[in-house]
Amino acid sequence: xxxxERSLVEPERILRKERLVIDGVDVSxxxxxxxxxxxxxxxxxxxxxxxxxTPEGKTINQCYQCSYCTSSCPVHNYWDERYNPRHFIYLAxxxxxxxxxxxxxxxxxxxxxxxxxxxxxxxxxxxxxxxAILHVMAKRGLVEEYPSxxxxxxxxxxxxxxxxxxxxxxxxxxxxxxxxxxxxxxxLKKPIPFIGETPEWLKELTLKPIKSMNIGFLVLNAKHMLxxxxxxxxxxxxxxxxxxxxxxxxxx
Amino acid sequence: xxIIGKRVAxxxxxxxxGAARSYGVSTKIVxxxxxxELDYLEDYNCCGAMESKNVTFMGTMLLNARNMSLARKxxxxxxxxxxxxxxxxxxxxxxxxxxDKAVFDKVNALLxxxxxxxxxxxxxxxxxxEWFYHEAGPQKVKEKTRKPLRGLKVANYYGCLYTRPHFxxxxxxxxxxxxxxxxxxxxxTADDDEHPYYMNALxxxxxxxxxxxxPMHTQCCGGPHSLSDExxxxxxxxxxxxxxxxxxxxxxxxxxxxxxxSLEMYRHRLMMKGVPDVDVPAxxxxxxxxxxxxxxxxxxxxxxxxxxxxxxxxxLGLA
Numbered sequence: 001x002x003x004x005e006r007s008l009v010e011p012e013r014i015l016r017k018e019r020l021v022i023d024g025v026d027v028s029x030x031x032x033x034x035x036x037x038x039x040x041x042x043x044x045x046x047x048x049x050x051x052x053x054t055p056e057g058k059t060i061n062q063c064y065q066c067s068y069c070t071s072s073c074p075v076h077n078y079w080d081e082r083y084n085p086r087h088f089i090y091l092a093x094x095x096x097x098x099x100x101x102x103x104x105x106x107x108x109x110x111x112x113x114x115x116x117x118x119x120x121x122x123x124x125x126x127x128x129x130x131x132a133i134l135h136v137m138a139k140r141g142l143v144e145e146y147p148s149x150x151x152x153x154x155x156x157x158x159x160x161x162x163x164x165x166x167x168x169x170x171x172x173x174x175x176x177x178x179x180x181x182x183x184x185x186x187x188l189k190k191p192i193p194f195i196g197e198t199p200e201w202l203k204e205l206t207l208k209p210i211k212s213m214n215i216g217f218l219v220l221n222a223k224h225m226l227x228x229x230x231x232x233x234x235x236x237x238x239x240x241x242x243x244x245x246x247x248x249x250x251x252x
Numbered sequence: 253x254x255i256i257g258k259r260v261a262x263x264x265x266x267x268x269x270g271a272a273r274s275y276g277v278s279t280k281i282v283x284x285x286x287x288x289e290l291d292y293l294e295d296y297n298c299c300g301a302m303e304s305k306n307v308t309f310m311g312t313m314l315l316n317a318r319n320m321s322l323a324r325k326x327x328x329x330x331x332x333x334x335x336x337x338x339x340x341x342x343x344x345x346x347x348x349x350x351x352d353k354a355v356f357d358k359v360n361a362l363l364x365x366x367x368x369x370x371x372x373x374x375x376x377x378x379x380x381x382e383w384f385y386h387e388a389g390p391q392k393v394k395e396k397t398r399k400p401l402r403g404l405k406v407a408n409y410y411g412c413l414y415t416r417p418h419f420x421x422x423x424x425x426x427x428x429x430x431x432x433x434x435x436x437x438x439x440x441t442a443d444d445d446e447h448p449y450y451m452n453a454l455x456x457x458x459x460x461x462x463x464x465x466x467p468m469h470t471q472c473c474g475g476p477h478s479l480s481d482e483x484x485x486x487x488x489x490x491x492x493x494x495x496x497x498x499x500x501x502x503x504x505x506x507x508x509x510x511x512x513x514s515l516e517m518y519r520h521r522l523m524m525k526g527v528p529d530v531d532v533p534a535x536x537x538x539x540x541x542x543x544x545x546x547x548x549x550x551x552x553x554x555x556x557x558x559x560x561x562x563x564x565x566x567x568l569g570l571a
Contacts, residue, residue: 055355156304166266201517217556
C-alpha cells in the first residue's frame with residue numbers, strides 16, 4: 001500500500017500496541033502495528049456493469065489501478081485524503097457498495113480539474129467515471145443530496161429554461177438556497193442586492209462598481225438581472241431538452 | 253501558423269456578455285489588432301459549463317451540438333471560445349460525437365426534432381489563446397505593441413481546462429484500448445500540457461516579464477465548486493494568490509471568466525479574513541495586450557475587474 005493511501009484503512013481497524021506478545025513471542029517494535037482484516041458482507045457485480053453501460057463510464061474497465069489519478073488529484077492532496085478516485089473505481093468494479101457509501105460524503109468533492117483524466121496512462125476518463133459512479137449511486141438511492149448536485153441542478157434549470165445563464169441570478173439564487181433571506185421586489189420577483197440579507201463579502205463586492213462609478217457595468221448587469229438574457233427560438237429546443245432529461249431521470 | 257484559419261466562428265459564452273464583458277470587449281480589440289476575424293455565433297445558447305454535464309449527459313451533448321450546428325449554418329469548420337469551460341464543453345462533445353456513433357445519431361435526430369439543422373460535419377473547437385498564438389503569434393504581437401508592458405511582472409494563470417484533458421479533441425480514436433495507435437494523442441496546435449507557455453509568449457512579446465509560477469499556473473481554482481464548496485475553493489485560490497505574490501508578481505493574467513471571477517471573489521474574501529499575501533489583482537490577458545496595443549484602461553474596461561488592477565498598472569505607468 002502506497003503511503004499516501006493509508007487513509008483507505010479506517011482508523012478503528014489499525015491496532016497499535018506498545019508491547020505485543022503473540023503465542024509467547026515478543027513482537028514489539030517493528031511489529032507493533034496490526035491492520036485488522038476487513039469483512040466483506042456483500043457485493044454487487046452489476047454495479048460496475050451499470051457504470052460501464054453509461055456513456056461517461058464506458059472506460060472504467062481499462063483502469064489498471066496505477067493511482068496516477070489519485071496522486072495528481074488536488075482534492076486528495078490539498079483537501080481530504082479520503083477522496084481517492086483510484087479507490088472509487090476499484091470499489092465500483094468489485095461492486096462493494098457499502099464501502100462506496102462510506103465515502104459518499106467526499107465523493108462529490110471532485111472539482112472537475114481533469115488532472116486525473118489527463119494523466120491516466122490507460123485513457124480512462126477518470127473524472128467522468130467517478131461522476132458516473134456517483135450518478136449510478138444516486139439513481140439507486142445510495143447517496144444523500146450533496147451541495148454540488150444542488151448547484152448543478154440549479155444551474156442546469158436556468159440553462160434549460162432560458163438558454164443562457166445570468167451571473168447575478170446564479171449568485172443570488174444560490175445564496176437564497178443557502179438560507180439567506182434575499183429581498184425580492186414584489187412584482188418581478190427579482191432579487192435586489194443591498195436590501196435583503198446577504199453575506200458581508202458579497203455586499204462589499206457589489207458595492208465596488210458603485211464606488212468606482214462604473215456606470216456601464218452596473219447598467220448592463222442590472223438590465224440582465226431584470227430581463228434574463230435568453231436565446232431566441234428556444235421553446236421547441238427546450239421541450240426536447242426536457243424530454244431527454246426526463247428519459248435520463250435527471251429531472252427528479 | 254495558419255493551421256486554424258483567420259476567420260472563425262466566435263462562441264463568446266454567457267459570461268462574456270454579462271459580468272465578464274471586459275474580457276469580451278478586450279478580446280474583440282485584440283483580434284482586430286492582430287488582423288483576425290471573429291464571426292459572432294448568432295443566437296447561441298449556454299454550453300452547460302461544468303455543471304450540466306453532471307446532471308444530464310444527453311442534454312449537455314444537445315446544448316453543445318446546437319451551437320455546433322449554428323456554426324455550421326454560418327459556414328464554419330472551426331469554433332473559437334475564449335472561456336476554458338466553454339471550449340472544454342465543446343471539445344468534450346466533439347469527442348463523444350466522434351467516438352460514439354450511437355450518440356452522434358441520437359444527437360442528430362434530437363436536433364432535428366428541436367428545429368435545428370442536424371450536423372453534417374463536426375466543427376472543431378479551439379481556445380482563443382491557442383488561436384491567437386497560432387494565427388498571429390508573438391511576432392505579430394511584438395509588431396503591434398505601441399506601449400510595451402515594461403516592468404510588469406505577470407503570473408500567467410491558465411487554469412485547468414485549457415490544457416486538460418489533452419485528448420478530448422482531435423484524436424478520433426477511442427481513448428485507451430490495446431492499440432498503441434489508438435491511444436489518446438495531443439492535437440497539433442495544443443499548448444504544452446504540463447507546462448503551457450502560449451500566454452507567457454504573447455505577454456512577453458508585449459514587453460511583460462513572466463514570473464515563475466509553476467505548478468500553480470494550472471492549479472484548480474475551485475471551478476464548478478466555487479459557489480457550492482466554498483472551503484475547498486478558498487484554499488485553492490489562497491494557494492494560487494500566495495504563490496503569485498511570493499514569486500513577486502504584480503498581476504495575475506487570466507484567460508477564463510470563471511477562473512477570473514473565482515480568483516477575484518475569493519481574493520476579496522481572503523483579504524477580509526486577513527490572510528497574508530493574497531492582494532495580487534487579476535486581469536484578462538487580452539486586457540493587458542489591449543493596453544500594450546495602445547488602448548486606454550477605459551477601452552479595455554479595467555474598471556470592471558473587481559480586484560482593481562489599476563493602481564498597480566498606474567504605478568508602472570502602463571494605464
